[in-house]
Amino acid sequence: MTELSATHFLLLSAALFIIGMVGVLTRRNVLVIFMCIELMLNAVNVSLIGFAWELHQLTGQIFALFVIAVAAAEAVVGLGIVMALTRRTDTVDIDELRQLRE
Amino acid sequence: MEWQRLIVSYIVGFVLLNVLLGLMAYMTWFERRVLARMQHRVGPNRTGPFGLLQPIADGIKLLAKEDIVPANADRLVFLVAPLLSFALAPLGAAVIPFGDTLHLFGIDIPLLVADINVAVLYVLALGSVGVYGIILGGYASGNRYSLLGALRSTAQVISYELVLGLSLVGVLILSGSLSLQDILREQQRSLVLGPLTLPNWYILSQPLAFALFLIAAVAETNRAPFDLPEAETELVAGYFTEYSGFRFSFYFLAEYINMIVVSLLAATLFLGGIDGPIADGVWWLAIKALFFLFFYVWLRATLPRFRYDQLMGLAWKVLLPLALLNIALTGLVRLWGIGAL
Amino acid sequence: MTVQVLVFWLLALVAILGALGVVAARNPIHSAIGLVLSFLNVAAIYLIARAEFLAVVQVIVYAGAVIVLVVFVTMLVHPDDLPEFHGRRPLRIATGLVLGLALLAEVSAAILAHGLRGTPGPWTDDTIAAVGGNTRALGQVLYSDFMLAIQLTALLLLAATIGAIALARPEAVSERLAAARRVMTISLAHPRGLDQPALPAALPEPQNGRVKEAGGGRPIVLARTADEFTEQPAWGEWRAR
Numbered sequence: 001m002t003e004l005s006a007t008h009f010l011l012l013s014a015a016l017f018i019i020g021m022v023g024v025l026t027r028r029n030v031l032v033i034f035m036c037i038e039l040m041l042n043a044v045n046v047s048l049i050g051f052a053w054e055l056h057q058l059t060g061q062i063f064a065l066f067v068i069a070v071a072a073a074e075a076v077v078g079l080g081i082v083m084a085l086t087r088r089t090d091t092v093d094i095d096e097l098r099q100l101r102e
Numbered sequence: 103m104e105w106q107r108l109i110v111s112y113i114v115g116f117v118l119l120n121v122l123l124g125l126m127a128y129m130t131w132f133e134r135r136v137l138a139r140m141q142h143r144v145g146p147n148r149t150g151p152f153g154l155l156q157p158i159a160d161g162i163k164l165l166a167k168e169d170i171v172p173a174n175a176d177r178l179v180f181l182v183a184p185l186l187s188f189a190l191a192p193l194g195a196a197v198i199p200f201g202d203t204l205h206l207f208g209i210d211i212p213l214l215v216a217d218i219n220v221a222v223l224y225v226l227a228l229g230s231v232g233v234y235g236i237i238l239g240g241y242a243s244g245n246r247y248s249l250l251g252a253l254r255s256t257a258q259v260i261s262y263e264l265v266l267g268l269s270l271v272g273v274l275i276l277s278g279s280l281s282l283q284d285i286l287r288e289q290q291r292s293l294v295l296g297p298l299t300l301p302n303w304y305i306l307s308q309p310l311a312f313a314l315f316l317i318a319a320v321a322e323t324n325r326a327p328f329d330l331p332e333a334e335t336e337l338v339a340g341y342f343t344e345y346s347g348f349r350f351s352f353y354f355l356a357e358y359i360n361m362i363v364v365s366l367l368a369a370t371l372f373l374g375g376i377d378g379p380i381a382d383g384v385w386w387l388a389i390k391a392l393f394f395l396f397f398y399v400w401l402r403a404t405l406p407r408f409r410y411d412q413l414m415g416l417a418w419k420v421l422l423p424l425a426l427l428n429i430a431l432t433g434l435v436r437l438w439g440i441g442a443l
Numbered sequence: 444m445t446v447q448v449l450v451f452w453l454l455a456l457v458a459i460l461g462a463l464g465v466v467a468a469r470n471p472i473h474s475a476i477g478l479v480l481s482f483l484n485v486a487a488i489y490l491i492a493r494a495e496f497l498a499v500v501q502v503i504v505y506a507g508a509v510i511v512l513v514v515f516v517t518m519l520v521h522p523d524d525l526p527e528f529h530g531r532r533p534l535r536i537a538t539g540l541v542l543g544l545a546l547l548a549e550v551s552a553a554i555l556a557h558g559l560r561g562t563p564g565p566w567t568d569d570t571i572a573a574v575g576g577n578t579r580a581l582g583q584v585l586y587s588d589f590m591l592a593i594q595l596t597a598l599l600l601l602a603a604t605i606g607a608i609a610l611a612r613p614e615a616v617s618e619r620l621a622a623a624r625r626v627m628t629i630s631l632a633h634p635r636g637l638d639q640p641a642l643p644a645a646l647p648e649p650q651n652g653r654v655k656e657a658g659g660g661r662p663i664v665l666a667r668t669a670d671e672f673t674e675q676p677a678w679g680e681w682r683a684r
Contacts, residue, residue: 031517179472238472
């Protein structure tokens with residue numbers, strides 16, 4: 001643990017991912033849940049970059065790049081859905097948005 | 103020797119920051135004088151010779167004013183937002199080369215703070231983070247006008263940042279590097295067109311990109327005719343309506359520093375930076391940047407403000423397609439080897 | 444402990460604190476600020492791992508675009524409508540915390556127990572410098588080995604753009620006017636309303652002060668004075684039913 005290695009990156013990644021996960025599980029606001037998902041995606045990037053650095057590979061960085069691109073696409077569509085939802089139902093509470101279930 | 107380079111970098115950065123802050127103060131004087139001339143007025147002329155002490159008087163006045171926090175405000179965010187704007191503004195200058203390496207006291211002093219290999223993207227990243235100063239300031243004021251101003255301004259800055267970034271892609275294709283030092287080196291070669299020998303400045307090979315960059319830069323710095331966030335007739339003063347005293351001056355000064363940094367960037371990317379007909383050096387960069395700063399004031403005196411839908415329409419329906427067209431053309435030229443000039 | 448490790452954990456600490464702020468803050472704007480803080484520190488950590496291009500892309504895309512959009516949408520939503528202003532779910536928070544801590548302990552134990560296995564690739568610092576920097580090396584690999592993937596990403600982004608436009612497209616003005624016309628009738632202090640406490644036999648029992656006719660016509664709101672009926676229906680409310 002005295003030299004920087006992929007283990008450090010993995011620990012950070014795990015911490016960020018689990019914080020994001022707890023957020024998704026506990027929060028009720030769609031927007032905050034959305035941010036927590038971004039946090040989890042970002043945590044995955046940290047581990048990918050850690051691996052790439054430790055193993056002298058660029059594939060990890062390229063994967064991270066694709067994750068960022070997918071996250072951006074997801075953000076655009078997700079926020080579009082949130083906008084449409086607030087216009088129709090006037091709420092961002094995930095517990096109240098249950099039209100599909102009923 | 104690592105630490106020595108680090109210390110030299112810090113010193114160069116410190117000097118640059120102070121020069122920039124001084125220039126920024128005198129930019130306000132320059133703008134007021136030039137604007138006054140254009141409107142048949144005299145401008146500030148009472149404080150010192152030619153009103154040269156006016157910026158100092160203004161600074162003292164702003165610092166001495168009361169710092170008001172509205173009762174409705176989100177206090178911490180309200181206090182931090184202007185600092186964010188102000189702190190991010192001069193960072194862009196760190197990657198702009200101001201000359202070749204200087205030899206002083208046996209030490210090599212590079213006349214730029216950091217030669218990073220993603221310099222152009224770094225400047226764009228600073229711009230995109232700078233939006234937070236605006237949007238958080240507007241939100242935290244707890245005022246409808248501020249919020250609306252912030253929303254408008256954010257939409258504007260995001261849209262024009264896209265144009266700014268895409269307009270630079272042409273330059274990047276030609277130079278093949280994201281480092282400003284490399285881009286500058288490319289431009290110092292000469293361009294032979296039949297009997298003419300011209301400098302290889304990118305304004306000649308990328309005129310469309312230059313025009314797009316200039317328009318987007320004016321919009322990006324929230325200056326007239328794109329100064330919608332502070333459209334006083336509709337939104338009081340946009341996102342900084344509730345700000346007073348030195349927090350207001352932080353926003354105000356950030357705008358001027360942004361103008362200077364963008365002018366330096368435009369001069370470096372398109373006009374060959376420190377390259378000149380005789381005696382290359384920082385003075386050429388200064389002359390070119392001064393031209394852009396004058397251009398800013400000139401625009402403000404000449405053009406009326408855009409309407410909001412016109413502004414967004416211009417970015418998305420005119421400038422963005424043009425930028426994409428420019429990229430496609432540059433790519434084709436580069437591919438077929440005509441670009442190997 | 445080397446300086447590198449120290450710097451890493453300093454940045455990681457701020458990143459984790461920012462992330463905790465995202466989950467804990469009541470106000471979504473404060474959550475977003477925490478998220479930006481976290482992202483910026485992670486970008487700095489990428490710099491330690493010699494991924495300069497990724498670091499800048501992280502700042503531009505995540506901090507500069509995605510979170511700005513989130514803040515934008517948050518501002519368009521009325522702040523009083525945010526659920527956490529009305530109350531939280533303590534049971535759910537406790538469960539989430541317990542699950543999270545258990546998972547964290549497990550994953551950390553797994554990470555610490557096993558070393559990294561894998562064959563080192565060719566891209567050491569020297570080979571990257573020989574190619575001409577991180578960006579150039581990344582570009583070469585990206586546009587040779589991952590050509591199909593990058594085309595698919597482009598397609599994905601295009602699809603996302605079209606989807607977002609379709610979702611966020613405002614209704615046509617005529618539709619909106621039609622919706623406004625059929626929203627509701629307010630009968631104010633009608634003599635019959637004042638005199639007769641009971642409703643006419645033809646109308647069903649009112650719910651929430653509103654009566655909907657059996658024929659599916661315009662709903663009637665019973666109100667004696669204008670002040671009694673101050674609640675304006677939101678645009679989507681009647682259309683959604």
